[in-house]
Amino acid sequence: xxxxEQPSEVTAVEGAIVQINCTYQTSGFYGLSWYQxxxxxxxxxxxxNALDGLEETGRFSSFLSRSDSYGYLLLQELQMKDSxxxxxxxxxxxxxxxxxxxxxRLSIRP
Amino acid sequence: xTEVTQTPKHLVMGMTNKKSxxxxxxxxxxxxxxxxxxxxxxxxxxFVYSYEKLSINESVPSRFSPECPNSSLLNLHLHALQxxxxxxxxxxxxxxxxxxNVLTFGAGSRLTVL
Numbered sequence: 398x399x400x401x402e403q404p405s406e407v408t409a410v411e412g413a414i415v416q417i418n419c420t421y422q423t424s425g426f427y428g429l430s431w432y433q434x435x436x437x438x439x440x441x442x443x444x445x446n447a448l449d450g451l452e453e454t455g456r457f458s459s460f461l462s463r464s465d466s467y468g469y470l471l472l473q474e475l476q477m478k479d480s481x482x483x484x485x486x487x488x489x490x491x492x493x494x495x496x497x498x499x500x501x502r503l504s505i506r507p
Numbered sequence: 508x509t510e511v512t513q514t515p516k517h518l519v520m521g522m523t524n525k526k527s528x529x530x531x532x533x534x535x536x537x538x539x540x541x542x543x544x545x546x547x548x549x550x551x552x553x554f555v556y557s558y559e560k561l562s563i564n565e566s567v568p569s570r571f572s573p574e575c576p577n578s579s580l581l582n583l584h585l586h587a588l589q590x591x592x593x594x595x596x597x598x599x600x601x602x603x604x605x606x607x608n609v610l611t612f613g614a615g616s617r618l619t620v621l
Contacts, residue, residue, distance in 0.1 A: 439612040493563070
């Protein structure tokens with residue numbers, strides 16, 4: 398199968414750091430991406446990992462371990478505007494098949 | 508231009524109607540996608556076009572018919588839909604092949620089937 402698993406909900410405090418995990422099926426894996434979606438909005442791309450290690454983009458970082466079929470999104474210095482749903486997405490095969498995880502709803506408290 | 512434009516933003520249709528959703532991008536992307544998203548659920552892949560050819564059909568019912576007239580346009584023709592097809596339909600584009608790791612989404616077309 399091509400299922401991806403994420404926690405359904407995470408709550409954090411403004412200014413803190415939060416990590417959202419994602420595990421995936423390995424068959425045909427080409428890369429792991431992260432998307433943010435605010436209520437009523439469209440998903441927007443945050444980060445991408447094809448190789449093991451950490452990718453940093455401002456307050457957001459993404460990590461991949463292909464041997465563990467695992468990745469995470471790290472959000473630092475949380476702001477209220479970071480309250481949104483976060484999806485991991487895996488590209489399977491060279492045919493541009495991109496499947497989304499179940500999504501994690503992040504709520505930020507003052 | 509770094510946008511994907513979808514029309515209409517909202518559509519209400521009866522089960523016997525025929526309608527179309529349209530998507531346009533001018534980023535030179537050669538892969539275009541249709542996703543369906545229900546409330547509080549992830550986007551669900553429906554179709555992928557690569558270089559104007561249908562490369563992936565995720566066993567979507569034939570009442571949904573995609574069309575890619577050229578490299579900038581993607582349509583989704585709707586016919587004899589069911590109320591359970593009510594959802595947000597998202598179009599996305601990306602570079603093809605090795606560049607197909609970053610999707611740019613349109614704002615979506617919210618469909619209600621009565």
